[in-house]
Amino acid sequence: MATVLVLGATSDMGIAIAKKFAENKYNIQLAARNPDQLKPAQSDIAIRYSVDCTLHAFDALNFSSHERFFNELVPKPDVTISVFGIMDDELTAFDDWNTTARMINTNFTGAVSILNIAAKYYMKEKKGTIVGISSVAGERGRESKLIYGSAKAAFSAYLAGLRNKLYKQNIHVVSVKPGFVYTRMTENLSLPKLLTAQPSEVADAVYNAVVKKKNIIYVKWFWRYIMLIIKNIPEFQFKKMNL
Amino acid sequence: MKKSIANWGNYPVVESDEQFFSFTDQLNQLVKNNDEFIARGNGRCYGDASLAKKTISTLKYDNILSFDIQKGIFECQSGLTLDKILEVIVPKGWFLPVTPGTKFITVGGAVASDVHGKNHHIDGSFSNNIVDMDIALSSGEIISCSPVHNIDLFEATCGGMGLSGIITRVKFRLKKIETSFIKQKQVKAENLEEIISLFEKYNHYTYSVAWIDCLKKGENFGRSILILGEHATIDDLNEKQKKEPLQLPKKKQITFPFNLPSWVLNAFTVKAFNFLYYGKNFKKEINNVVSYEPFFYPLDAILHWNRGYGKNGFVQYQFVLPLEAKQGLIEILQRISDKGLGSFLAVLKVFGKQESIISFPKEGYTLALDFPVRKGLLEFLDELDKVVLQYGGRIYMSKDARMKPEILEGGYPELDKFKEIIKKYNPDGKIHSIQSDRLFLTSN
Ligand SMILES: Cc1cc2nc3c(=O)[nH]c(=O)nc-3n(C[C@H](O)[C@H](O)[C@H](O)COP(=O)(O)OP(=O)(O)OC[C@H]3O[C@@H](n4cnc5c(N)ncnc54)[C@H](O)[C@@H]3O)c2cc1C
Numbered sequence: 001m002a003t004v005l006v007l008g009a010t011s012d013m014g015i016a017i018a019k020k021f022a023e024n025k026y027n028i029q030l031a032a033r034n035p036d037q038l039k040p041a042q043s044d045i046a047i048r049y050s051v052d053c054t055l056h057a058f059d060a061l062n063f064s065s066h067e068r069f070f071n072e073l074v075p076k077p078d079v080t081i082s083v084f085g086i087m088d089d090e091l092t093a094f095d096d097w098n099t100t101a102r103m104i105n106t107n108f109t110g111a112v113s114i115l116n117i118a119a120k121y122y123m124k125e126k127k128g129t130i131v132g133i134s135s136v137a138g139e140r141g142r143e144s145k146l147i148y149g150s151a152k153a154a155f156s157a158y159l160a161g162l163r164n165k166l167y168k169q170n171i172h173v174v175s176v177k178p179g180f181v182y183t184r185m186t187e188n189l190s191l192p193k194l195l196t197a198q199p200s201e202v203a204d205a206v207y208n209a210v211v212k213k214k215n216i217i218y219v220k221w222f223w224r225y226i227m228l229i230i231k232n233i234p235e236f237q238f239k240k241m242n243l
Numbered sequence: 244m245k246k247s248i249a250n251w252g253n254y255p256v257v258e259s260d261e262q263f264f265s266f267t268d269q270l271n272q273l274v275k276n277n278d279e280f281i282a283r284g285n286g287r288c289y290g291d292a293s294l295a296k297k298t299i300s301t302l303k304y305d306n307i308l309s310f311d312i313q314k315g316i317f318e319c320q321s322g323l324t325l326d327k328i329l330e331v332i333v334p335k336g337w338f339l340p341v342t343p344g345t346k347f348i349t350v351g352g353a354v355a356s357d358v359h360g361k362n363h364h365i366d367g368s369f370s371n372n373i374v375d376m377d378i379a380l381s382s383g384e385i386i387s388c389s390p391v392h393n394i395d396l397f398e399a400t401c402g403g404m405g406l407s408g409i410i411t412r413v414k415f416r417l418k419k420i421e422t423s424f425i426k427q428k429q430v431k432a433e434n435l436e437e438i439i440s441l442f443e444k445y446n447h448y449t450y451s452v453a454w455i456d457c458l459k460k461g462e463n464f465g466r467s468i469l470i471l472g473e474h475a476t477i478d479d480l481n482e483k484q485k486k487e488p489l490q491l492p493k494k495k496q497i498t499f500p501f502n503l504p505s506w507v508l509n510a511f512t513v514k515a516f517n518f519l520y521y522g523k524n525f526k527k528e529i530n531n532v533v534s535y536e537p538f539f540y541p542l543d544a545i546l547h548w549n550r551g552y553g554k555n556g557f558v559q560y561q562f563v564l565p566l567e568a569k570q571g572l573i574e575i576l577q578r579i580s581d582k583g584l585g586s587f588l589a590v591l592k593v594f595g596k597q598e599s600i601i602s603f604p605k606e607g608y609t610l611a612l613d614f615p616v617r618k619g620l621l622e623f624l625d626e627l628d629k630v631v632l633q634y635g636g637r638i639y640m641s642k643d644a645r646m647k648p649e650i651l652e653g654g655y656p657e658l659d660k661f662k663e664i665i666k667k668y669n670p671d672g673k674i675h676s677i678q679s680d681r682l683f684l685t686s687n
Contacts, residue, residue, distance in 0.1 A: 012265070012303075037266050040320060044306035048331055187263065188244050 001051070005029040005077035007058055007114060008084025010037055012183040013133065016199035017081060020207045022049035029077055031058035031069070032084075060084050060110030061102070070117045079210060080118040081131040082111050085152075087185055093147045100147050107151035112158055119162060122171045129210055130166075131174040132159045133202075136218070139177070139227045142243040163215060174209045175216045178202050179223040195220055248298070251549050252289035254556030254616050254644055257677065259296060265303045267385070267411065273299055274383040274409070281676035282405040284349035285324055288356060289559040290644025291677040292404045299409060301351050307331065308412065316374060318414040321351030326543075334489050337417040338474065338535070340372040344590075346540050351410040356641035357402035357602035359609075360539075361450040361472070364595035368604050370401035372416045378408040381673040385411060399664035402602030404640055406665045406679055422488040424475040425450070425538040429529045431520065435465025435576065439569060439608075442469065442593055449473050450538075453591040456516060457579055457612060465576060467591070468520065475532050484532065492536035499547040508551030513587045552615045558644050560585075560624060561611035563594055563604065564636040571634030572608055575627055579612070584620055586613040600657040600664075603639045611642065621645055640678065648683045 004021045008014050009030035018028050022045045030038050030045075035055035045053040058069050070076075086106045093099040115130055122128030137145040138152030156175060163173035180186060180196040197205075197219040209217045218224045233241075249256040261283065264270040274280070283293040283300045301322030308318040315337045317328065325339060326346040332338065343358040352358075353369045354376065360366075375389035378400055388397040400407045430445075432438035438453050445451060450472035459466050477488055484490075519525060542548055549557070564571045579585045589612035594604040614620055628650045631638060637654025638646050652658055662684060665674075675685035 010266070015265075037268070040306035040308055043308050047307045047310045184263075184265070190244065 001025060001027055002078040003027040003029060003075055004079040004081060005031060005073065005118075007031045007080070007082045008060070009041070010034070011083055011085075011185075012199040013178070013181060013202050014083040015041055016203035017083060017206050018045060018053075019049075020200070020203035021079070022051050022053070024207065025049070025051060026079070027052040029054050029056055029073060031056040033057070033059050058114075060106050060114070063110065063113045066114045066117055070114070070121065076121060076125075077118075078127075079129040079131065080115070081133070081206070082115060083133045084111070085133065085135075087148050090144060090146050090148065103147045104151045104154075107148065108154045108158070111155055115158075115162065119166060119171070123166065123169050127170050129172045129174070130159075130162065131176060131206060131210060133176045133178065133206075134159060136177045136179050136223055136227055140230055140238070142238075142241075144243060160216075172210075172213050174206070174214060176202070176206055176209070176219070177216065177223070177227075178205075178219045179226075181219070195222065195226075248286070248294065249556065250286045250288050250290060250293060252557050252559060252644060253549060253552070253554070254558060255291055255294070255677070256556075257291075257294050257296075259294060259298050261298045261300050263300050263303045270299070270304070270379055270409065270411065271383045271385075274379055274381065277673070279673050279675060281674060281679075282351060282355070282409040284322065284352035284355075285347055287345055287348045287352065289557075289642045291681070292356075292641060292643070293352075293676065294678070295676045301349055301409070304411070305349075309414075310335075312337075315417040315419055316414060317417055318412065319350055320412055321354075321410045322349050324349050325353070330491060332417055333420070333423050333491055333535075336420055336489055338420045338423075340416055340418045341366060341369045342539055344540065345543055347543065350413050350415075351405075354401060354410050354413055355403060355405045357599065357604070358641075359592075359594065359604050361452045361470075361592060363597075363604055364446060364451075364593045365449050366418075367595065367597060368401075368599075368602055369415075370599065370602065373397075373401070374414040374416060376400070376410055376414065377412040378668075379411050380408040381669045381671055387412075395664045396668055398600050399661055399668070401599060402640075403661065403665065404601075404678065404684075405676065406674055406684060407668050408674065418474075420474045420489075421477055422475045422480055422484070423490055423492075423535055424480060424484060424488070424532050425472040425535050426475040426479050427529075427531055427533050427538055428471040429519075429525070430469045430471070431525060431527055432465075432467045432469060434463055435467075435573060438465060438467045438469060438591065439572075442591075442608075445469070445471050446593070451593065454516065455576070455589045455591055455610075456520075456587065457576065457585055457589050458583070458587055460580060464580070465573075466520070468516075470538075472538055479532055481532070492534040496544060496546055499545060499550040502550045502552075502554040504553055508548070509587050511551070516588060552613065555616045557613045557615045558620070558624070559611060559613050559642040560627065561603075561609060561639040561642045562627075562631045562636050563607045563609040563639075564631065564634050565605075565607040566593075568607070568634040568636065571630060571636065572610065575610070575630055578627065578630070582623055584614055584617070584623060586615075588612065601655060601661045603637065603641070605637070607636070609639075611639075640682075643678065646682065648681070651682050651684075 004026045010032045134156040135152040137149040138156045159175040180191045280297045281295040283298040305322040341360045448471040453469045455467040597604045632653040679685040
């Protein structure tokens with residue numbers, strides 16, 4: 001039976017993805033800063049889907065711990081999925097370097113740190129799958145997502161580069177750019193229903209992309225076109241817009 | 244975020260700030276940060292029991308915590324719904340000890356309404372099967388209770404409509420089954436007298452329920468179909484069923500897309516009932532083996548069937564009368580039939596004895612039917628309430644959206660004890676609902 005590692009498993013999307021793979025008979029490794037919180041999810045996955053589910057402490061910001069974290073995983077995961085990310089208030093972040101740094105380090109640097117390690121392991125094995133949950137916010141820089149968007153843009157570029165690097169070694173990399181998703185992060189926003197996905201829809205899309213070796217996925221299909229339009233607005237106009 | 248919410252009857256509709264949690268520490272924060280709230284499960288109670296200005300939803304708190312397959316003991320977080328539980332336990336040879344007529348309710352809701360099924364006269368209500376559970380009090384503290392530990396809290400939580408606190412974890416006993424099928428017997432009754440005597444004749448059956456035609460007058464007043472059932476054994480199954488005796492039912496669901504004018508649903512049920520009643524295969528009795536799904540959850544096949552009552556919504560009226568008060572049953576049905584405001588079908592069940600302070604079931608006959616909301620309805624139901632009390636009966640809070648406080652008081656002799664206990668565990672009065680305010684259960 002194959003094993004999947006979910007990094008950032010306390011998020012709504014992380015849990016939904018873990019359950020989707022468990023349903024398809026993968027053993028599950030849930031990693032989060034506070035793994036104790038995940039004990040109920042662990043029993044749920046094990047009982048509901050009759051698969052193994054283990055918990056692992058993982059702190060995206062503690063880069064130097066990542067090597068050891070990955071080495072201690074038994075067995076090594078066949079699929080590594082990076083779901084973690086934070087979205088702080090942009091005005092606070094602009095004023096406060098610590099907040100900015102934390103956003104960049106979680107959404108980009110931390111993800112690169114752990115995925116480099118997974119990638120090196122998969123290169124040795126000559127197989128493996130890496131999934132990164134990035135964001136449509138990374139498609140084009142704009143005021144309301146200044147730091148978050150640029151960190152996600154960097155992450156998307158990293159994933160694309162990694163896909164290119166690992167393709168020849170039989171390792172597949174999936175970039176996921178969910179649009180709006182109903183999660184704790186967005187609970188207090190009123191989101192357009194048509195454009196907003198449930199975490200379980202993201203999970204279905206991720207599973208499907210892994211099985212069918214898709215490269216870049218948007219969860220609700222029209223996001224691809226929305227982003228196409230947004231990317232094509234000339235900069236001299238774009239800079240004047242309130243976005 | 245503030246939004247409009249309503250329960251199954253779509254009446255009343257209120258503005259509420261509905262908040263969610265996935266982890267126990269988040270719940271603790273929510274309880275501390277809110278100056279008032281009521282727990283909300285899947286909104287399948289019909290009226291205003293889980294409505295308030297601020298509601299704390301358990302729907303994202305839904306993990307299975309343990310399942311002892313040998314002993315049949317199941318433990319989960321309170322937001323898990325019964326349909327999800329069935330998917331896990333049925334293939335392993337276990338069933339819910341008690342189930343209401345819909346599987347789309349949470350375990351927290353099952354406890355807070357202390358729900359009953361078609362087997363109350365044999366197995367009691369949901370709370371009879373609880374091993375122990377945890378409650379988050381209005382202080383944020385979580386404490387456990389059971390029939391032998393923190394007994395007062397246990398008693399005020401079973402059937403207590405969420406007023407003692409937020410149930411977070413429940414451990415309960417399951418029922419052993421050999422197959423997932425039900426051996427069903429349907430018996431036709433010409434009138435009310437006959438259906439009552441059929442209930443008495445077949446009272447050894449584990450499951451029993453009757454569908455009564457509320458509109459028929461004259462000598463066929465109360466014509467009905469009694470539906471009886473037992474969990475089928477392997478020997479009861481045909482060859483095809485035997486191949487997978489514990490199979491889950493196939494998912495077949497249609498959705499009611501929008502609100503329909505309210506006569507549509509009635510016309511539909513009239514047709515369905517008559518089709519069965521006058522069907523050529525239905526002389527007096529039909530015996531067959533069916534999946535548990537159509538037996539327990541016939542209405543779940545149509546998602547959002549409540550929209551069939553139109554946009555004004557409906558109230559469900561459910562009361563119980565003592566066994567000896569048959570005259571009361573006749574009188575109430577007569578009034579309903581004369582008035583013609585109610586739905587075509589009513590559901591009749593029997594309750595066995597029950598000892599509890601605030602749970603609805605008590606020994607007797609219980610009748611439930613729907614009333615689309617329209618002018619004159621509330622006054623009419625107030626009249627019925629008086630008849631119910633006069634015959635020593637009571638009304639089910641879980642279906643209620645309009646009862647007056649004196650009616651509650653008249654039906655539940657231990658109400659003061661209940662109020663005292665919830666005051667003890669909820670001293671700051673933070674926990675209250677629109678219903679509890681209306682019924683003076685909580686004073687704010
Ligand atoms: C088609 C249909 C058939 C039904 N058949 C039956 C039947 O046969 N027998 C029967 O007994 N009932 C029946 N019911 C009623 C239903 O079972 C109850 O109303 C049940 O309580 C609904 O649970 P819920 O999860 O939807 O909770 P809600 O409707 O959201 O809440 C119901 C009550 O439970 C409280 N509550 C919910 N979760 C918690 C929690 N975690 N902690 C504390 N309090 C909580 C709420 O505050 C509220 O008072 C039926 C309902 C429908 C729609």
